[in-house]
Amino acid sequence: MNNVTLNEIQRFSFDNSNVRGERVLLNEAYQEIIKRKEYPVALEKLLGEFVAAIALLRDIIKIDGVLSIQAKGYGFLSTLMTECDEHQNLRGIAQWDESQTIPDTISLKNALEGGYLAITIQPRNGQRYQGIVELVGDTLAECLEQYFSQSEQLPSRVWLAANGAQCGGLFLQRLPEEQAKENDEDAWERLTHLASTVKEDELLGLETSALLHRLYHEEAVRLYDTKTMQFGCSCSRQRTLDAVMSLGSEELRELLIEQGSVNVDCQFCAEQYVFTESDLESLLGDQAKTH
Template structure:
């Protein structure tokens, strides 16, 4: 099966893992945009990574990964939630030349940073930032886990424009269950032998068997993933209000209405003068007094 994520752990150790495969969700992201092939591949890696991280941190909310660079590729962004919804976009720099097929990660992005945002349904938003100082997206995210989570974590990511996949291994701090002192080093060493072709072409259980047939592995039920956009008329309206009433009324005077679209799914939203004035009136209302 494609478009699923599967959790596994090594019995009697403190090592756990996740493996993800994407096809339809990946295709739906690419079908909505016209990116160069090399950008399509990086988006596939990012989609795999955001799915892996969402399942790893067990967040009840939204997790996003935003890669901002100063090269030809200005932005990569992907978002995921516990419901298995994924979405992603990319943006090329306005004055950039068309990226070459063989451009590498750092060559495409140049200097920059990755911003990882955890936005729980209840609670405070958390952001972690890591520099683009590694040669791959996986390497940068491993640095994030080292700095922010302080948990040894390794990632393997791959995408070819049609399928995307990823593997994550993590050593948990609880040593009480660890009866195998070499488990972490051994599991990472074996995972290092996986090829992108195997990660994309084999079923998930085949990949795990290929790597860990001599290990005692416990595999959990997979979770289905799919493309899903969280845009809505209310969210777009809230975004419009950030422009300020003067600018909104100026656009209305020039165009008669305000039209915009979601960058992720291209759904169009239109607001006429009456709707905009109602939004502005609501935004001016004082908060209710609690007794």
């Protein structure tokens, strides 16, 4: 199957059924994220699933602000997170025990060994909301299905795939009864059954219209505008400085004495920030004087 180059997400619906969907396929945005570290193959795949998942969430949860999915683990994988803002800027990272040899295929559940998942919604203006997601089943897709059925009270299905070059996802959700269209009570069963025949190489290799034709050529499918997604990091000198200041004046003084400056590399985009004594002096006040 030929590779298709897309960095987009597209919403769709069924004219005769009470079900909506989203489809995402990302190449460049995903590759920009995984090329920043020497990730083991298994983590490239898991990170890809997280990238596809945050893109789906971005189009489902409509807020002005930042969404993130974060996994914390107690096994070799300590952190895996992806984030997306309202301009479809994606970033992500995984942190793991680099001394360990990791098999090329590992389930999220086994990689985390009893950790947890958190989905955070941070509006630009308003209160941050965080939902903890149980690690049900082996995969991120199963965890997300659980999240949607709890948070939106709507049955939802998710399919995710990634292979180190592309990541893709498919989402279906049954809309509330008030919006039900007449005489199609088995639509949800039928549409999710058809979707569950999707193969990984189709999720990663077919354009959206071709994929939906493959799954739903007997249904009236309506496609909406595509949205482009791209790699983008939200770090800034000021934000990094805020984080640096939270270390406390004593620790900062020690760093200045040892290194002559405080150096911070952004883990997401590798941007380097350097803060000298004069940058920090006024913020630290009299305590910062290193004589």
